[in-house]
Amino acid sequence: MLTVALELFAEHGYDGTSVGQIAARAGVTEMTFFRHFPTKASLLVGDPYDPLIGAAVRRESADLDPISRAARGIRSAWQQLPPPASIEVRMRLRIVAQTPALRAAMTGGTAATEAVIVEALIDGGTGQREAAIAASAVMAALNTALLEWSLADDEELGQAINAALDVLVDRHG
Amino acid sequence: MLTVALELFAEHGYDGTSVGQIAARAGVTEMTFFRHFPTKASLLVGDPYDPLIGAAVRRESADLDPISRAARGIRSAWQQLPPPASIEVRMRLRIVAQTPALRAAMTGGTAATEAVIVEALIDGGTGQREAAIAASAVMAALNTALLEWSLADDEELGQAINAALDVLVDRHG
DNA sequence: AGCAGAATGTTACCCACTAACATTTTCACC
DNA sequence: GGTGAAAATGTTAGTGGGTAACATTCTGCT
Numbered sequence: 363m364l365t366v367a368l369e370l371f372a373e374h375g376y377d378g379t380s381v382g383q384i385a386a387r388a389g390v391t392e393m394t395f396f397r398h399f400p401t402k403a404s405l406l407v408g409d410p411y412d413p414l415i416g417a418a419v420r421r422e423s424a425d426l427d428p429i430s431r432a433a434r435g436i437r438s439a440w441q442q443l444p445p446p447a448s449i450e451v452r453m454r455l456r457i458v459a460q461t462p463a464l465r466a467a468m469t470g471g472t473a474a475t476e477a478v479i480v481e482a483l484i485d486g487g488t489g490q491r492e493a494a495i496a497a498s499a500v501m502a503a504l505n506t507a508l509l510e511w512s513l514a515d516d517e518e519l520g521q522a523i524n525a526a527l528d529v530l531v532d533r534h535g
Numbered sequence: 536m537l538t539v540a541l542e543l544f545a546e547h548g549y550d551g552t553s554v555g556q557i558a559a560r561a562g563v564t565e566m567t568f569f570r571h572f573p574t575k576a577s578l579l580v581g582d583p584y585d586p587l588i589g590a591a592v593r594r595e596s597a598d599l600d601p602i603s604r605a606a607r608g609i610r611s612a613w614q615q616l617p618p619p620a621s622i623e624v625r626m627r628l629r630i631v632a633q634t635p636a637l638r639a640a641m642t643g644g645t646a647a648t649e650a651v652i653v654e655a656l657i658d659g660g661t662g663q664r665e666a667a668i669a670a671s672a673v674m675a676a677l678n679t680a681l682l683e684w685s686l687a688d689d690e691e692l693g694q695a696i697n698a699a700l701d702v703l704v705d706r707h708g
Numbered sequence: 709a710g711c712a713g714a715a716t717g718t719t720a721c722c723c724a725c726t727a728a729c730a731t732t733t734t735c736a737c738c
Numbered sequence: 739g740g741t742g743a744a745a746a747t748g749t750t751a752g753t754g755g756g757t758a759a760c761a762t763t764c765t766g767c768t
Contacts, residue, residue: 427706427707428702429702429703429706430706462643462646463643465643465646466639466640466642466643466646467639469639469642469675470635470636470638470639470642473635473638473639490683491680491683491698491699492702494679494683495676495679495680495683495699495702495703496676496702496703498675498676498678498679499672499673499675499676499679499702499703500672501675502642502671502672502674502675502676503668503669503671503672503675505671506667506668506671506672507664507668510663510664510667510668525664526664526668529601529602529665529668529669529672530602530668530672530703533600533602533603534600
């Protein structure tokens with residue numbers, strides 16, 4: 363179904379493709395589509411790594427300021443991951459980058475990861491407010507970096523992520 | 536219509552209130568509602584200050600790193616604003632804070648402000664990528680701060696904003 | 709072959725939102 | 739004070755995303 367959907371999105375764009383069309387080309391009912399995917403947007407935006415990131419943030423020293431701690435945690439979580447199939451990921455993110463509704467859905471879709479980071483920071487002694495602010499800022503930077511990366515050719519994803527976090531952490535003014 | 540909507544949201548929640556109900560209680564047709572408000576969410580999330588913020592960011596020294604520049608711009612823009620009717624604003628934001636769909640819509644709703652900040656940063660010599668990342672991080676922090684503020688009692692809004700930006704700028708680790 | 713449970717289909721519905729066209733209200737000008 | 743144009747509102751009808759309840763077909767296992 364995902365493959366079929368990506369084809370149609372490439373042909374007619376995200377908004378120009380209805381769930382009915384996807385289901386039809388997949389030889390299936392609209393109802394069946396919604397049994398496999400909770401929403402149309404979930405074809406493109408997901409939140410796969412939250413527990414890993416939570417643990418990684420917790421592992422960083424509680425002496426760091428919350429931004430640094432969250433950023434370091436994400437960097438280290440990233441290194442533990444198997445490198446994803448970049449081309450697939452890039453295709454998906456490109457569609458997200460070009461569709462305003464999906465950009466918004468993306469930040470909604472990382473709410474779970476954000477919550478996990480907030481919890482980890484709080485457990486490390488950071489106040490609730492600071493934790494929420496730091497987590498949302500770091501996740502926003504990360505999401506923006508992913509979208510920007512998707513629009514470029516021939517760049518390493520890990521590198522783009524590091525560069526994004528550096529904008530927050532290693533500020534050279 | 537706004538007043539009526541807020542009543543209904545208070546009674547049945549945002550998701551539990553349909554546009555039809557709002558229109559009916561306002562003595563008006565659903566169609567008329569959509570002529571006044573582009574979307575249901577626009578009753579609660581808006582983006583009123585983008586040009587002001589863009590100008591303020593541009594006014595800050597281009598020698599600063601992008602995060603500092605954006606943050607200082609927002610602080611200064613804030614001081615120029617007439618203090619809003621805090622109670623109203625708080626009520627609205629509380630509903631947003633409690634409704635996941637609206638939280639996502641809020642970040643979508645500040646896309647214009649974000650774009651304006653990005654442009655200002657680029658004009659100051661920051662690269663496209665860095666500018667996009669810094670702007671999204673700062674706006675995310677700001678939005679989070681607004682939502683957290685709305686859930687507290689008796690706090691100055693300006694103070695909450697300053698504290699949020701300090702998490703990004705004056706990091707004490 | 710026969711059965712249980714999973715996957716799929718059918719129908720019917722709700723809600724946000726849009727388009728096209730008709731109707732009423734408002735208000736400035738004669 | 740009437741008139742006519744413009745603005746606001748109403749009507750009808752439709753699209754697309756998403757859900758609920760119930761019926762049907764497949765699947766795999768014994």
